[in-house]
Each structure stands twice: as C-alpha cells, then as structure tokens.
C-alpha cells in the first residue's frame with residue numbers, strides 16, 4: 142500500500158471516528174478546569190496531521206504552536222484549524238523563540254529522522270518538553286545527546302512508540318509475561334506492503350537508513366518490549382533488487398535475527414518494495430500467538446489467534462485513526478502535568494538504535 146492510499150483509508154476511518162474528535166478550545170484550561178499542556182507541532186507532514194487531530198481528542202493537551210517551513214500555506218491552514226494565533230507560528234529559523242512563548246509547554250517533533258536530534262536539543266534548550274517521533278535519531282550517539290540535553294534542561298523526553306499504549310498489545314504482553322504460553326522460545330515479526338516514495342525516506346542523509354528505521358523498528362521494538370531484554374547478538378542481511386537510482390543510499394529490504402541473554406531468538410523483516418502484511422508472532426513451549434495486522438493504524442482491526450495449552454485464543458481491537466495517537470498524547474501530557482516518567486522515554490529509543498546499529502553493522506551497511 143502506498144502512503145497516499147494509506148492516507149485515503151485513514152481519512153475514511155476518520156470519518157467514522159470524527160464524533161470522538163472534538164473541536165479544539167482556545168484555552169489551556171479544559172472544561173473541568175484542569176490544565177491542558179500546550180504543544181507545538183514541528184514539521185507539518187502526514188503524521189503531524191494525525192497527531193494534531195489526536196490532540197483535540199485528549200482531555201489534557203492542545204495544539205498551541207506550529208513550526209513549518211511554509212508559514213504562509215501550512216501555517217495559515219493549520220493555524221485556522223487549531224486556533225493557533227499568528228504569533229505562535231514559527232519557522233525553523235525562528236524556532237528558538239519558542240522559549241518566549243508561555244502557551245507552548247512542549248513540542249511534537251515529526252521531521253525527517255536526521256532532524257530529530259537537532260530540534261529535540263533546541264527545544265530542550267528553550268525549556269520545552271519533547272515528544273519525538275520514532276526513530277529517535279539516526280545513531281545511538283544522537284540519542285545520547287538528546288537524552289542528556291533533556292536531562293540538563295529538566296524537561297520530559299518521550300518517543301512515539303504508539304503500540305505501547307494500545308490495548309491489544311498491552312493485553313498480549315501481559316498474557317505472554319504471565320507464562321500462559323509456557324517458556325517463550327522465539328518471536329517473528331514483519332512490516333511489509335508500504336511504499337515510501339517521499340524522497341527523504343530514500344535519502345540516507347535524512348532517513349539514516351532504509352525500511353528498518355521506518356518500518357522494521359516496529360517488530361524490533363515490540364520484541365524488546367515483550368522480552369524486557371536487550372539483544373546480545375544481532376545479525377542482518379540487506380538486499381536491493383531494484384538496480385535503479387531509488388535505492389542508491391538505503392537498502393530496499395532487510396531481514397534480521399537477534400538473540401537475547403535468556404536464549405530467546407527473534408527474527409524480523411521489512412521492505413519498501415514487497416507486497417505483504419505486518420505481523421507479530423510468539424512461540425512458547427505450551428502455546429503460541431499470531432497478531433496480524435499488528436503495526437498499522439488508520440483502517441485496521443488488530444486480530445490475534447493462538448493457543449495457550451488447551452485453550453484457543455482469539456481477539457483483537459480496532460486501531461482507527463487517530464486512536465493510538467490519542468492514547469500516547471494523553472500519556473505524554475499526563476507526564477508533563479504530573480512530573481512523571483514517560484513509559485517510552487529516550488532510553489527506549491536509544492536501545493532500539495543500538496540494536497539497529499548492530500544489525501546494520503552485521504549486514505555490512507553501517508549507518509550514520
């Protein structure tokens with residue numbers, strides 16, 4: 142599925158959920174009098190649109206600023222949609238003036254991957270909390286700098302791992318960790334079927350790598366989250382059958398295997414040019430589970446089947462646009478309001494980048 146088709150389906154799904162997405166009030170206080178966290182969206186592309194829509198459905202956050210390279214077009218359009226006044230619309234050049242805007246408590250960074258580090262650090266230095274999209278950066282060194290900048294400025298840093306906030310994933314993780322499938326032996330995951338034609342995604346200097354950083358990061362992160370372990374051995378293989386210029390700097394397809402200290406094995410794959418689905422599978426000694434689709438959102442119902450001993454397992458849940466984003470935005474705002482640690486902090490993004498670097502190094506295409 143290409144991103145245009147995906148966006149169309151997302152819009153279709155939105156139509157059926159719009160009743161839950163309310164118009165944004167123009168006050169940082171909610172109807173019940175509790176404070177709302179003011180968020181500036183940085184980079185007004187496809188995922189920022191979903192996120193901003195999600196924020197209007199939270200009880201504790203609102204969009205109070207915009208940062209865009211196109212203030213006269215996107216700034217005006219989204220400013221009108223979210224009641225953002227002209228003096229809270231910034232460009233990348235005026236970004237640091239966010240510091241002087243008390244209506245903006247935090248930023249949501251939805252830029253190409255290689256820009257996450259710079260804008261996280263600049264936001265922290267301006268005293269703003271940071272919600273940064275995945276992947277956190279394009280190297281572990283960047284992730285460490287981002288964590289340090291946010292620590293020094295005493296601001297929150299959360300990475301947008303939306304599946305951590307999804308009810309189906311949370312339920313399955315609890316089931317697996319309860320021992321219902323016996324001792325877990327292996328995980329398999331994949332994310333196929335998406336065609337990323339936006340130029341930056343195929344440009345290593347902006348994307349940092351190929352589909353692993355964009356799509357394969359989902360099963361990799363899910364395995365780390367479910368096991369609670371960090372891989373001790375990482376292996377990867379990349380391949381590019383398209384001999385044109387499109388994949389001159391990033392891989393077309395990648396498969397990886399990791400081994401955890403407990404002995405659990407995991408394998409995964411992703412590609413920009415393979416038809417296919419997205420799935421997550423778990424094999425234990427006395428049971429197994431398969432979730433498919435697993436990692437998309439917008440027009441999907443996550444479905445799982447499996448067994449736990451003699452018991453048949455099946456179920457799932459919808460992931461309509463922008464449900465998962467509402468949950469993660471609400472959690473982020475909650476962390477800001479109550480000074481608590483996000484469930485997916487910078488350290489989570491760093492751990493993924495360490496594994497990704499090891500996988501790419503083994504594949505012979507080191508990143509960054």
Ligand code: NAD
Pocket residue numbers: 184185186187188189210250251252253254274275276301303339341347354355
């Ligand atoms: P996009 O191309 O739709 O948006 C990127 C935005 O960055 C655009 O507004 C663009 O104008 C701006 N930009 C600023 N400088 C740029 C430059 N030098 N080159 C290109 N664009 C530039 O991308 P997207 O799909 O919204 O992805 C943005 C980030 O969000 C990525 O890090 C991606 O991994 C992440 N993402 C997360 C999810 C999720 O489900 N959590 C889904 C999609 C994307």
